[in-house]
Amino acid sequence: TQLLEQSPQFLSIQEGENLTVYCNSSSVFSSLQWYRQEPGEGPVLLVTVVTGGEVKKLKRLTFQFGDARKDSSLHITAAQPGDTGLYLCAGGNGNQFYFGTGTSLTVIP
Amino acid sequence: EAQVTQNPRYLITVTGKKLTVTCSQNMNHEYMSWYRQDPGLGLRQIYYSMNVEVTDKGDVPEGYKVSRKEKRNFPLILESPSPNQTSLYFCASRLIVSPNTGELFFGEGSRLTVL
Numbered sequence: 001t002q003l004l005e006q007s008p009q010f011l012s013i014q015e016g017e018n019l020t021v022y023c024n025s026s027s028v029f030s031s032l033q034w035y036r037q038e039p040g041e042g043p044v045l046l047v048t049v050v051t052g053g054e055v056k057k058l059k060r061l062t063f064q065f066g067d068a069r070k071d072s073s074l075h076i077t078a079a080q081p082g083d084t085g086l087y088l089c090a091g092g093n094g095n096q097f098y099f100g101t102g103t104s105l106t107v108i109p
Numbered sequence: 110e111a112q113v114t115q116n117p118r119y120l121i122t123v124t125g126k127k128l129t130v131t132c133s134q135n136m137n138h139e140y141m142s143w144y145r146q147d148p149g150l151g152l153r154q155i156y157y158s159m160n161v162e163v164t165d166k167g168d169v170p171e172g173y174k175v176s177r178k179e180k181r182n183f184p185l186i187l188e189s190p191s192p193n194q195t196s197l198y199f200c201a202s203r204l205i206v207s208p209n210t211g212e213l214f215f216g217e218g219s220r221l222t223v224l
Contacts (some may be wrong), residue, residue: 009149031210042113042215043118043152050210088151092209095140096160099152 008031012069012106020044021074021103031092031099032065036085041092043088079107094103111136114121115200120189123224129220130185138214139205141183143175145196148219152199158183161207183215189222194219197221 004025013019023032031050035043047056049065049072060083062075072089084107089100096106113134116201122128134141142157144167154167158177172194174186187194198219203211 002149006151033210033213038198040217042201043213044139044215045212048210048212088167090152095153095205096152096157097209097213099144101149101151103128 006103010050010104023072028069029091033090035088038085060071081107081109083107113216115219119220121222125189128187132183134202136203141202143185144199192223195223
């Protein structure tokens with residue numbers, strides 16, 4: 001098992017605020033994915049990063065893969081109620097993906 | 110429409126009564142996997158399959174069985190369910206690509222309660 005710890009576990013913010021979610025591990029991964037899960041649904045892929053130090057932007061979401069490929073962050077600018085959900089990171093090695101513990105985000109209008 | 114379909118979506122059963130949760134995908138994916146999701150623990154992998162007749166244990170395989178007789182189907186079998194198997198279960202599939210960057214497509218989940 002390759003553990004990925006996410007922090008914070010819960011986050012409740014007002015609409016318009018910025019936030020950062022962290023995904024940390026002692027293991028090195030060949031790729032790192034972020035998924036968002038809404039209630040009653042399965043997770044949906046947001047992004048995949050593969051190179052240490054890589055930064056990807058998806059509208060108001062910015063994803064970064066750590067230089068050592070052991071950690072990642074997700075930054076949301078000007079959060080909106082539609083960003084509410086469970087955010088999961090997943091580290092890839094070999095043929096497997098190992099999921100983080102999850103961050104539950106609530107954006108209050 | 111590309112999708113992963115799980116059935117049933119909701120199930121309440123009693124200890125020891127065998128049950129099967131079906132999973133089917135229409136994307137011709139080689140890789141299929143089962144996860145359970147419990148509060149604070151994220152998604153934990155139960156079993157996975159790289160292709161037909163090829164299955165392997167994930168992190169929490171105890172009390173579960175799987176089979177992969179056809180590429181599109183990957184049923185999860187609980188031979189003798191116990192209350193600690195009460196959970197939300199997800200099936201997922203993806204293409205096998207190298208490096209390991211393939212997107213996992215998830216079903217909508219099956220909520221199982223074992224009394």
